[in-house]
Amino acid sequence: MQENISEKRLGGCALGGTLAVTAFIRDGITVIHAPQGCAHQMFSGFHAMMADAGLSRIPKVIVSNIQNREAIFGGEEALAEALDRAEEDSPALISVVTSCVPETIGDDTEGVCAAHPASERIVYIPASGFLGGSSQAGENTALIRLAALAEPKEPIPRTAALIGEKNLESEVEENYAEVCRLLNRLGIKVILRFCRNIEAAEIVRLGEAAFFIIRDERVEEAGITIANRFGRPYVSAFPSGLSGSISFLQEAGKACGIPEEEIAEAVFAEEEYQREQLAPFAELAGTSVALGFEPFAGCHAVAREAMERIGISESADGMPVKLPFYLPVGAAGVLKMLYLWRREKRR
Amino acid sequence: MAEGEEKMSCLENPVMPCAMTGACAVLSGFAGLSVVIHGSSGCYYYPRSILRTHLYSTYLLESEIVFGTVDRLQEVVSSLEAEGKPVAVVNTCIPALTGEDLANAFSGTDAVFVDSPGFSGNAEAGVKAAYDALNIQCTDVSAVNIDGICGLDLFARGNLHEAQRMLAVLGIPVRLSLAADSYAKLKEGAAPYSVSANPAWDSGVGENLGSFLFPDIKETLSALETRFPDADYAALEAEWKKADETMFYYADKYLHKYTPPVAAVAGMKSYCRFAEQMLTRYFGSDIAVSLPREEITDYTEISEKISAAEPDIIIGSTFEASAADAAFFGLTHPDRSRISMSARAVSGIEGGVMFLEGVLNALMDFQKR
Numbered sequence: 283m284q285e286n287i288s289e290k291r292l293g294g295c296a297l298g299g300t301l302a303v304t305a306f307i308r309d310g311i312t313v314i315h316a317p318q319g320c321a322h323q324m325f326s327g328f329h330a331m332m333a334d335a336g337l338s339r340i341p342k343v344i345v346s347n348i349q350n351r352e353a354i355f356g357g358e359e360a361l362a363e364a365l366d367r368a369e370e371d372s373p374a375l376i377s378v379v380t381s382c383v384p385e386t387i388g389d390d391t392e393g394v395c396a397a398h399p400a401s402e403r404i405v406y407i408p409a410s411g412f413l414g415g416s417s418q419a420g421e422n423t424a425l426i427r428l429a430a431l432a433e434p435k436e437p438i439p440r441t442a443a444l445i446g447e448k449n450l451e452s453e454v455e456e457n458y459a460e461v462c463r464l465l466n467r468l469g470i471k472v473i474l475r476f477c478r479n480i481e482a483a484e485i486v487r488l489g490e491a492a493f494f495i496i497r498d499e500r501v502e503e504a505g506i507t508i509a510n511r512f513g514r515p516y517v518s519a520f521p522s523g524l525s526g527s528i529s530f531l532q533e534a535g536k537a538c539g540i541p542e543e544e545i546a547e548a549v550f551a552e553e554e555y556q557r558e559q560l561a562p563f564a565e566l567a568g569t570s571v572a573l574g575f576e577p578f579a580g581c582h583a584v585a586r587e588a589m590e591r592i593g594i595s596e597s598a599d600g601m602p603v604k605l606p607f608y609l610p611v612g613a614a615g616v617l618k619m620l621y622l623w624r625r626e627k628r629r
Numbered sequence: 630m631a632e633g634e635e636k637m638s639c640l641e642n643p644v645m646p647c648a649m650t651g652a653c654a655v656l657s658g659f660a661g662l663s664v665v666i667h668g669s670s671g672c673y674y675y676p677r678s679i680l681r682t683h684l685y686s687t688y689l690l691e692s693e694i695v696f697g698t699v700d701r702l703q704e705v706v707s708s709l710e711a712e713g714k715p716v717a718v719v720n721t722c723i724p725a726l727t728g729e730d731l732a733n734a735f736s737g738t739d740a741v742f743v744d745s746p747g748f749s750g751n752a753e754a755g756v757k758a759a760y761d762a763l764n765i766q767c768t769d770v771s772a773v774n775i776d777g778i779c780g781l782d783l784f785a786r787g788n789l790h791e792a793q794r795m796l797a798v799l800g801i802p803v804r805l806s807l808a809a810d811s812y813a814k815l816k817e818g819a820a821p822y823s824v825s826a827n828p829a830w831d832s833g834v835g836e837n838l839g840s841f842l843f844p845d846i847k848e849t850l851s852a853l854e855t856r857f858p859d860a861d862y863a864a865l866e867a868e869w870k871k872a873d874e875t876m877f878y879y880a881d882k883y884l885h886k887y888t889p890p891v892a893a894v895a896g897m898k899s900y901c902r903f904a905e906q907m908l909t910r911y912f913g914s915d916i917a918v919s920l921p922r923e924e925i926t927d928y929t930e931i932s933e934k935i936s937a938a939e940p941d942i943i944i945g946s947t948f949e950a951s952a953a954d955a956a957f958f959g960l961t962h963p964d965r966s967r968i969s970m971s972a973r974a975v976s977g978i979e980g981g982v983m984f985l986e987g988v989l990n991a992l993m994d995f996q997k998r
Contacts, residue, residue, distance in 0.1 A: 291688035295671025317722060318640050318926070319647020319747035323675040325928070326646075326963065329948060333965035342929070344641050353726060353748050364639035382669070383748060386694075386726045412669030413691045413723070 293416025296423065297381050298324060300409040302449045303424035304377035305341035309481045311373040314345045315361045315391055316381030320411070321345035327450065334452050344368050348383050357384055361394045369400045374482035375431075376404045377424070382411025405431070418500050421446060425504035428477060432488035434512045440538055443474040443491035445508060445516075446501030451608065453615075454478070460612035461495065461520055464527055467548035468535050488512065493537035495520070498609070522609040523584035523616055524556055524591065530612075556613050560591055563620045566627060567593035570600035581605045588616050601626055642928035644948050646781065647747035649721050650676045651755025654780040655763075655832075656717045656743070657682040658808030659815055663709045667702055667731065668721030672747075679962070680780045685709065689723070698724050699734050706740055715812055717741040717762075719755075722748055752781055753829070753897075753923065760832040765807075767835050768818035772804035773853070776823040776837070777899075777976075779808060779830035783962050784975045788826035791977030792841050796824075798868075799860040801853065807832040822856055824849055826976040829897035842899065843872075843981025844906040865978070872978050876985045880911035883989055889913050890992055893935040893953070895920040895945030896961035903975070904944045904960060904984070911985060920945070922961070942992055956995035958987050 297316065301324045304312045314321045321343050328341055344367055346352075346360040361384075368376050378395050395406045407427045409420045425446055442465065447454055462472060474480065474487040488508065494516040496505030502518065509516040515537040521530030528549055535545035571594055576582045585605060589596065603623045610616050649666065653676040656664045666673045666686040673686035687705050689698055702718065709716050718740060720731060725746035732742045743762045745755040756779065775792045778785050789809050796803050804820035808830075823835040831837065838856065839849030846869055850862055889912040894904045898921040908914035917938035920931050928948055935943060935952035943949050946961040959966055960975065974980035 290690060292670050294674060295669050298671055317647060317746075317748040318643040318645070318751075319650065321640070322643045322646055325642040325644075326675070326679070329963065330965060333947060340642065340928075342641060344639055345643060347639050347643075348748050350749060360639060367639055367641070382723050383726065386723055411723075412671050412689065413694065415691075417671070 290416065293418060295382070295412035295417060296409040296414035296420030297379060297411045298327075299417035299420025299422075300377075300379045300407050300424040301343065301420075302417070303421055303428065303446075303477050304379060304407065305343060306449050306477045306479055307375055307377070307428075307482050307485075308479055309373060310375035310377060311368045311371060312341070312343045312377045312379060313361070313364045313368050314343055314379055314381065315348070315357065315364070315384045315389065316345055316411070317348045317383060318345050320381045331450055331452070335455070342371075348387075353383065353387055356387060357389050358391075358394050361389065361391060362398065365394070365398045365400065365404070369398075374403070376400060377428075378404055378406045379409045379420075379424075380407075380411070380414075381409070382413045385410045385413050421501055422504040425476065425501060426507050428485060429488055429504070429508045429511065431482075432486045432512075435486075435489040437492040437514065438473065438490050439492055440468070440470045440540070441473045441490065441492045442470055442495050442534070442538070443476055443488055444472060444478070444495050444497065445476050445505045446497040447475060447478045448497060448500075448608075449478060453611075456614065457520060457611040460614040463614075464521060464531055464552070464612060465534060467531060467551055468538065468540055468545065470534060470538055470540075492539070493517065493534070495534070521612045522580060524587055524613055526584070527552060527556070527612045552613075559613055559617055560588075560620075563592050563624060566620070566624060568595075569627060570595045570597045571603045571623065572596070572598055572600040573605065574602060577605055577607045578609055580609050584610055584616065585619065588620060592620075640927045641930070642948075643926045644928050644931065644946070645751040645922055645926045646675070646679070648745040648750045648752065648755030648758065649719055649747050650679070651752030651781065652719045652743045652745040652759040653684060653755075654680055654752065655756050655759035655808045656719065656741070657684060658778065658780060659810060659812040661714060662741075662812040663712075663714045663716045665702075665705055665709065665716060665718045666721060667698065667718050667724055669723075672721045682780065694723055694727060697729060698727075699729055699731065702731065703734060706735065706738075710738070710740070715739050715741075717743060717759075719759075720744045720746055722746040725749075751922075751926065756830055760807075760834070763815065765805075765815060765832065765834045766818045767821045768804075770804055770818075770820050771857075772802040772820040772822075773838070773857075774804050774820045774823040774835050775806040775809075775826060776831045776834065777825035777827040777829065777840070778806055779827070781962055782827055782830060783959065783964055783969070784827075784973055784980070785809065786972040787974030787983075788841075788976035788980060790972050791974040791979050792824065792826045794979075795841060795865060795977050798865050799853065799857070799862065801857050801860050805834075807834060824853070827897070827899055829899040840899070841977045841980075842903045842975075843978065843984070844903065844910065846978065846981075868978050872982050876911050876982060879989055880985070883992065884912065887992070887996065889915070890941040890956075890988075891915050891917045891939070893918045893920070893938050893940035893943045893945070893949070893955070894960075895931060895935070895943070895949045896922060898923050900960050900975070907981065907984060908988070920949075942988065942995075944988070956991040958984075958991045960984075
């Protein structure tokens, strides 16, 4: 199959993806072996996201601060110094991630980590900046490496662990709430958000979950690897759209071993809920809309399903409407999209 | 390590962008110049997001590092040059380390090459590298340049407008705004003199006649008068005096109710100095701690110093805002405490007034909590 070169080029760097996981272990510290600018980019991004969410905690990252000198003579000493500084805070876990620079200058990052007095609490994640691939590759690598901290245990009935939430998306908590709303219909409890504002000691709970819910295909590699390691079923993505919420309930119920009658009851209740939630958009019935560019694969399908339910038609010269950048999660994501459409109709 | 260069240690949550970002901030200020980041998309996204301007990239892949990046760079640059636009290339860490002769890859073309990889320093190093590469020549035109406008400055647009207004009142023509002008104009040459809106981001082009930061304005007007004796200075001097009186009036009102605010200031050295001078003049304040970005970029260290100072007001970026329970005024990028769309200034006469107004409101809002 021919590679999609554009997509590869636009995928960001693995360092960013790795940090988007490790920085969300509350009692851990991430050490970045890189020039300070790489760390600033991530810190700045976290700061923006936290401000958006009204949170004051900013994840701590320590950067070895590779400069001209290290670029010429090597940066291992700078990394050891950064590890010493991290250790001063006695963190529960030190995640060490690399940018493209130490890979290019030939630093033995793994060796420095292994030789450090705190090595037992250090997890080395070879992100390697863009030399390690895209942001997606970094996320998967980080999740797989961190999952190695957990061992299989007896699964707790009706429990789930989420894998690979998009920590940097602005609606991450709203999406989580929607997933929980659906799981509540089946009496399923989320015991771990791997890794979303958790403590390092909680990672072991991966082994207790009855099944896993993978955020989306972006972290499919990590999700399937983890599921196979623990020998547990998984649901491959958060629910997208209206019928997606129904199939999510069916898949989650099945993965959790819930009786079919109980799943059917949950599905019936959700269908009723969706009908109620769509009622305020009845004024859009008979409207013709132009969907335009599809920002994320599957958005059009989700939108068209909602249109069919309400009685909205589609035409190229219809009212231009906005689509969510990512797939709308659950019914809640669809409703937010429809509010934007209703505003367009009313203005 | 060069002689005299001090080795920086590791940093916690560094607060300054890298040299590559600084170079992009300058180059993207010149309309008509296509700026290409020669690096991966991971390097590209950050300057693209904070500068909110159009940038290009070679979006390098690992395979291109192995086999050489010149072909990919030439492919991207050629496609832009085919549109008739001049191009500037900003280099990033890995192509800089692999030792390819990128600077000579475009010999014989008008492309500008800026070697400012992230490991070479912070944003100010990149700003300098970009101006060095642009090699701006001065002409003997009777005008001034407005210097110190930079996309990394929260107030760049407002400062530019205010400097243009003040020079219009004086009747002195503006030749070039650095970095906020057209590339075609830049190629025609700069004026022999410059006034700065914010000295932190000066290009060094032309003879610097001083800054338009409020405490410096009188001295700058005097320097301008030696070069442009026919300009009308009376109106601006009267305006400055009126602004000064207004600020004293409101500062007095504040001081009738409250003690002089103790301040912690963080930002580029020029803005730190400006804030200190303004608070000292109008409040007789103590500056508990001043933290210039050129000297300190470790967020934890900055936070600890601010916390220990127990300030009444923090003047800096929102990185510092939560370091102590105090009022906050955003002077330094980033300011995520507010939505900001308008062209606010802190430079010039109106900028000085806006600054003091902002500080007073922040202090009083905090008192009312």
